[in-house]
Amino acid sequence: MVELQLNARRGSFQLAIDCQLPALWTVVFGPSGAGKSTLLRLIAGLEIPDSGHILVNGVTITDTRTRRHLRPGPGTPQRGVGLVAQQSALFPHYTVAANVAYGLAKQPQQPRQQQVTDMLQLVGAAHLAHRSPRALSGGEAQRVSLARALAPKPRLLLLDEPLSALDADARDQVLTRLQTWLAEQNIQTILVTHDAADALATEAQVALLEEGKLAALGPASEVLASERTRLLARLQPN
Amino acid sequence: MDWQALFLTLKLATVTTAILLCIAVPLAAWLSLTTSRLRAPVQALTSLPLVLPPTVLGFYLLVLLGPLTGIGRLIASLLGHPLAFSFAGLVVGSVLYSLPFAVQPIVAGFSAIDSSLTDAARLLGAGSIRLVRTLLVPLAARSILAAAILSFLHTLGEFGVVLMLGGDIPGSTRTLSIVLFNQVQGFEYAAANRTAAILLIVCVTALIAIYARPQAILGAQQSSAKVSGGRNG
Numbered sequence: 511m512v513e514l515q516l517n518a519r520r521g522s523f524q525l526a527i528d529c530q531l532p533a534l535w536t537v538v539f540g541p542s543g544a545g546k547s548t549l550l551r552l553i554a555g556l557e558i559p560d561s562g563h564i565l566v567n568g569v570t571i572t573d574t575r576t577r578r579h580l581r582p583g584p585g586t587p588q589r590g591v592g593l594v595a596q597q598s599a600l601f602p603h604y605t606v607a608a609n610v611a612y613g614l615a616k617q618p619q620q621p622r623q624q625q626v627t628d629m630l631q632l633v634g635a636a637h638l639a640h641r642s643p644r645a646l647s648g649g650e651a652q653r654v655s656l657a658r659a660l661a662p663k664p665r666l667l668l669l670d671e672p673l674s675a676l677d678a679d680a681r682d683q684v685l686t687r688l689q690t691w692l693a694e695q696n697i698q699t700i701l702v703t704h705d706a707a708d709a710l711a712t713e714a715q716v717a718l719l720e721e722g723k724l725a726a727l728g729p730a731s732e733v734l735a736s737e738r739t740r741l742l743a744r745l746q747p748n
Numbered sequence: 749m750d751w752q753a754l755f756l757t758l759k760l761a762t763v764t765t766a767i768l769l770c771i772a773v774p775l776a777a778w779l780s781l782t783t784s785r786l787r788a789p790v791q792a793l794t795s796l797p798l799v800l801p802p803t804v805l806g807f808y809l810l811v812l813l814g815p816l817t818g819i820g821r822l823i824a825s826l827l828g829h830p831l832a833f834s835f836a837g838l839v840v841g842s843v844l845y846s847l848p849f850a851v852q853p854i855v856a857g858f859s860a861i862d863s864s865l866t867d868a869a870r871l872l873g874a875g876s877i878r879l880v881r882t883l884l885v886p887l888a889a890r891s892i893l894a895a896a897i898l899s900f901l902h903t904l905g906e907f908g909v910v911l912m913l914g915g916d917i918p919g920s921t922r923t924l925s926i927v928l929f930n931q932v933q934g935f936e937y938a939a940a941n942r943t944a945a946i947l948l949i950v951c952v953t954a955l956i957a958i959y960a961r962p963q964a965i966l967g968a969q970q971s972s973a974k975v976s977g978g979r980n981g
Contacts, residue, residue: 556867583873593871599864603886612882613872655868662872 512536512666512698516552516562525549525559525722531700533715534693537730538702540719546702547595549719550668553700554593555582566591566666566698584613584662592664594672598651600643606630606654607639613662629657632691633684648675653684660691667692669701706734749942750927757923760835761903764842768850768899771843773892776854777880781866798848806912809841813913833915838923841909850899857891858884897958901951 512531517524525545538546551557553564555571563573571580571589580589600609607626614622630636633653643651652675659667673681692699701714716733718726726733779791797805813831814820824830831837861884869883885892907925914921916930924943931940 554871556870581875582870585873588873591871593867595864595867597864599862599868601865601869601883612869612874615873615878658868658872 511565511567512553512700513565514549514553514562516549516559516564518548518552518557518559518562520548523548523722525552527719527722527724529717529724529727531698531715531717531727534696534698535689535714536698536700536717537714538700538717538719539706539734540704540725542704543721544719545722546704546719547670548722550593550595550670550700550702553666554591554668555580555589556593584664585616590665591668592659592662592666593668593670594652594656594659595670596672596674598643598648598655600646600651600654600658602643604643605639606635606641606643606646609643609654610658610661612658625661626657629661630654632660632687633657634680634687649673649677649680652676656684656688660688663695664697667697667699669699671703671705672701749939749946750922750924752919753922753924753927754946756835756919756921757904757925760838760842760923761900763839764846764903765850765896765900767839767843768846769892769896772847772850772854772895772899773880773885776851776858777876777884779851779855780858780884781876781879794851795848797845802845802906802908803912805845806841806909809837809844809909809913813837813840832913833917833921835914835920838910838914838921841913842903842906845906845909846899846902849902850895853891853895853898854888857888860891861887894958897954901954904950905947 514527514529514531516527519525523543523545525548527549538549540546548557552559552572558579559572559574561574563575564571566589570576570578571591572578580587582589582591584590584592600606601612604612607630610626610629611622614625617625626639627636630639633656635650635653635657638646638650638654643654646654652673656669656672673684676684714730716726716728716730717724718733775790775794779787779794810832811817812819813823815824815830820830820832827834827836831840865883865887866879869879874882905925906923907929910921910923910926911929914923916922916926924947928940928943928947931937931943
């Protein structure tokens, strides 16, 4: 369960969110500029809100009143929030395997190597382990970036259009495997997308974000149906 | 040829560069990563020797490290002699004088690294020290090398601070630039020509090394990073 009560101003843009996300898999859907990426950066701890708090499974990871702001990272005193952004951001001077192992520094070598292998297999990138990130295609880099974020098994996983460089078939394949694994590990996930097809593809809870505010929250079929009706109504002449 | 002065000059430049790198890398990392309000004043202080006349810096250091101040007396009691007019005093002056030449290229190198990489490292639990060790230093290796060479060369040719703080003590504070000054004052132009030529050759050779082989230096750095990456994996 993620509980959010956030206010953050970035220039002329104001993000104001107050909601609870109880589902294991939530899709945040909205047009470009709605504040989706800012919301994820605030939850991940890369930015601090002007006011408000964030709780994950009852643990306060940010609270501006008490100035509590757990630093990013997968460890216990840290936030335990993983983020996969559109930009794969792989470390260019490390191999693919070393990239995936980066968040496992505190683990002994044997289980760490096993975890790296498992995560690369999960995203269909086991054959890339010894390659340099410079030699990867956009889709391969996104798979590796996903494996790197999954490896430390975060309590909450944030996905910001993480497979946009993959073709539709490959994306569906990875998403299906990913959802199964996340459900097995009981890792709550928030997926951001501006593609309604992505939002409808999963029978997830959908949060509709518009101009920095939560416009609707509920099952995909309901939220997206009402969104469709609303958009059609806008097109009707007065 | 004053070999003693040449050796002393190279020793001063080497010691100063080593100390500067130890100070400049963490300082540049802090300047690149911090959002503190202290960033601007610290950056201004670091850059001050760029615009301050060397004689002014030398004069203030001479006063600060002399017997008239508490710091000067404390250092004198610890070392058994005052810091001014000693090799150690020259090192202190050189480190302060060359600080911007070490810090600024490294800050530029660190700042040029894509912030999505530092964000990713933080999300994977990297604290500041690991971030600097595993990401900033390997990716800004060329900037650090340039900073080291610039600091070394800048210290080689230092004159104002050396003269004010160290005077002209053979074997202790007499560097090549002081020797050159003395030779010109004594109308020994042939000797001055040889001394100036040595400084010129060292500087040009080092600069050619920077500009001619940057890829080779970078390639070596990347190979070593891959090895450490392999260990991580």
